[in-house]
Each structure stands twice: as C-alpha cells, then as structure tokens.
Amino acid sequence: MLYVRKKPIVLEKLEAIVPRLAPQHPSYSKVEHALAKEWKGFIGEKKVDFFLQQLDDRFTILSGIYLRVHDSNFQIDTLVISPQALYIIEVKNYNGTITFDTTLQQFFRNDGLQEKGYRYPITQAELQKSHLENWLLERSHAEIPIYYFIAIAEPSTIIQVKGDEQAIARVVSHGEHIASKIWEIEQSIQGTNTIEQQKIEQLIRSANRSQTHNVLDKYMIKKTDILPGVVCSICGKIGMERIHGAWKCPHCQGISSTNHLKAINDYLLLINHEISNQECMRFLGIKSHSVVTRLLKGSNLSYNHTNRKWIKKS
Missing domain, CATH: 1.10.10 (Arc Repressor Mutant, subunit A)
Structure with missing residues (x-):
C-alpha cells in the first residue's frame, strides 16, 4: 500500500512565517513554538503512517480529515477504511513517560524535567467517533462500525496506567502495533458486516473541508510585518x-x-x-x-x- 501524508497547511504557513518575521516581533517566540509543535505532530503522524503500510490494499488510509456536523467542525488525524469498519487513529508524539488516569480521566507527560497535564486522549477520540457517527447518520449510513485507537508515535515512550489497564490497552499502543490491532478486530467481526467502502471513501473525500488557518490573525501579525x-x-x-x-x-x-x-x-x-x-x-x-x-x-x-x-x- 503506497500512502503519502501531505504537510498540513498550518505547518506550511508557520514555516513560511518564521524566516520572514523580525526576531523582535512580539509574536516571534510564539510562532517559533507553534512551528516546533506542529512539526513534532507531523513527524509523529508520519512515523505511525510507516507502520500502517503493513495493511494491504483492502484498506484505505485517509489523513487530515476535517468535516462539519451540527454546525461544528471536527478533525481526525488518520482514518482507516476497511471493507467492514472505520478506524479512527489519534496520534500522540510524546517523549519520556506518559500516564493515563482512568479514574479521573487525566493524562500526564513527564519528560524527566517536569510533569505536565494534557487533554485526556480517550475523551478526544470518543468525541471524534461521536461526530463521525452523526456525520454518517446525516448521510444515511448509520450502521457502520467505528473503532478508535490512540497511537503513541515514539517507540521509546513509556506508557503507564493508573486504574483500568485493560481498558487502556485495548485502545492505546505504540504506533507499530496499531496495524495488528486493526487486524484483530477485522478477524473478530469477519462476516458480520460489509460496508460500501468506496462510497464511504468518496463521501468523506468530497466533504473534506480545507482548513484555512488564518495564522497571521491568530498571532496578531500584519501582512506588512512579513519581510x-x-x-x-x-x-x-x-x-x-x-x-x-x-x-x-x-x-x-x-x-x-x-x-x-x-x-x-x-x-x-x-x-x-x-x-x-x-x-x-x-x-x-x-x-x-x-x-x-x-x-x-x-x-x-x-x-x-x-x-x-x-x-x-x-
């Protein structure tokens, strides 16, 4: 399977801004930080993409999905379409140790210098699943099974769990194991359901919205500031x-x-x-x-x- 992820438009814009913004500009450090963050996310997604190549031609991989449902937009890092189901893959690229607290639904990363909390990835993935279900329902495709995974891009990242380890293990793993997890589900539901794979793919591709990302406005940069x-x-x-x-x-x-x-x-x-x-x-x-x-x-x-x-x- 040959699949190449395109660079997100927000990353392209940030790359264009940094060398064209005077270092003394009030937003320069913020833009530099945003660029580093976007690059890290993109690299993480590319790492996971490499392992998804293990899937054969029966699977379709879509990236950077940006759809609108109920007057709100939602984004999916990677969507895998099989003849039987849809798989949402939310990619996280963290170094050090990450901790999922299932009781309090909290998520932490410790890079050896400090511990920092982030949005709980499971809640994020569940919300994406709900949005996608509603989007498909609006188009009369209500019976399509949808699963989700949290892919940890960096193989050296240590994954810890406080609480229900089995619940986390079902949906969270390093990127190299995501393809095998998809295969496990495919085998368990084999023969129970068949979806209109090509039709669903075309529906999503045609509805995929372009993210404009007015980066200049976000960081209060005037066009005249661009060198x-x-x-x-x-x-x-x-x-x-x-x-x-x-x-x-x-x-x-x-x-x-x-x-x-x-x-x-x-x-x-x-x-x-x-x-x-x-x-x-x-x-x-x-x-x-x-x-x-x-x-x-x-x-x-x-x-x-x-x-x-x-x-x-x-």
Whole structure:
C-alpha cells in the first residue's frame, strides 16, 4: 500500500512565517513554538503512517480529515477504511513517560524535567467517533462500525496506567502495533458486516473541508510585518540576490536556481492567493519585469488575463 501524508497547511504557513518575521516581533517566540509543535505532530503522524503500510490494499488510509456536523467542525488525524469498519487513529508524539488516569480521566507527560497535564486522549477520540457517527447518520449510513485507537508515535515512550489497564490497552499502543490491532478486530467481526467502502471513501473525500488557518490573525501579525525577499535554503537567512540567472546568498555565499519558487509560494500562502508581476518584483527584490515574468511562467502557476495575476493551478 503506497500512502503519502501531505504537510498540513498550518505547518506550511508557520514555516513560511518564521524566516520572514523580525526576531523582535512580539509574536516571534510564539510562532517559533507553534512551528516546533506542529512539526513534532507531523513527524509523529508520519512515523505511525510507516507502520500502517503493513495493511494491504483492502484498506484505505485517509489523513487530515476535517468535516462539519451540527454546525461544528471536527478533525481526525488518520482514518482507516476497511471493507467492514472505520478506524479512527489519534496520534500522540510524546517523549519520556506518559500516564493515563482512568479514574479521573487525566493524562500526564513527564519528560524527566517536569510533569505536565494534557487533554485526556480517550475523551478526544470518543468525541471524534461521536461526530463521525452523526456525520454518517446525516448521510444515511448509520450502521457502520467505528473503532478508535490512540497511537503513541515514539517507540521509546513509556506508557503507564493508573486504574483500568485493560481498558487502556485495548485502545492505546505504540504506533507499530496499531496495524495488528486493526487486524484483530477485522478477524473478530469477519462476516458480520460489509460496508460500501468506496462510497464511504468518496463521501468523506468530497466533504473534506480545507482548513484555512488564518495564522497571521491568530498571532496578531500584519501582512506588512512579513519581510519580502528570497530565503536561503542553506543558512535560512533572507535576502538572496539575483546574479547571473541564479540566486546567491550574501551571508553564506550559497547558490540556488530555484529558491524563488519557495518565496512565491510564501507570498501566496501568507499575503494573497494571487500575485501580479509588479507584486512579485517587489517581493523577490527584482527590478526587471521580463525576468520576473520568466520566473512566474516557470513556477507552475496559471495566469488570469482578466486581472493580470498569477494563481496556483487547481
């Protein structure tokens, strides 16, 4: 089974902001922290994805599901669709020791330096299951079995339980064991139920909403705070110069012929969904209209002759 998880749009935006925000900006440290958190979550999901490849072609894996039911949105990290059931997989990427307290429904992580409490993952997964059941019910699919798991991405993480160990063991495990847990359920319900797998997949794909994540507003960043220029992919500093058909970094002397592509994408992510030649000249720091036109033509964008702006291809 070949499956590749796409980078979440919020992660893309945070990656674009950090090198383009002055370190003295009031929100700089918050954005840096948010970027590190999003990256850690994404890496954890990728780790679990690797082990889910053990499932054969009878299973469909969907990621980053964002649906709306009863006037509210809900998100699912990973959804596995089998011929018999749906499996919600909530991924947690923690180091050190984590503790599930089933009596008080609390969740803690101890990284060796401090103990910190987080939202109880079981409650979170149960809520996702309830939302998905209601979403399917609205579409006349009320009898589909739905199961959930909490996948701990880091294999070295120690899992402890205060209270009902068996209840936690049924739904919580390291990522490498999730596929086998799915297989166990599949075998136990074999022949009892068959779902319209392809139809359910298409329903979810077509309804999957795009998360806009207005990161600038969230961190009180103005568009004018976003620094223009081409970022060096070697040293990470902004301000590469266009020299002899390439980009040269004045800080590390690194050279690239394609770093403008990332800069244009940053603009489309953070400033506007479309860009004119004039705006591109300013953002890239290029004075030649013909050079910018040539770069835009090679950027896999579509040109709108009506407003004379470039936009991402749909």
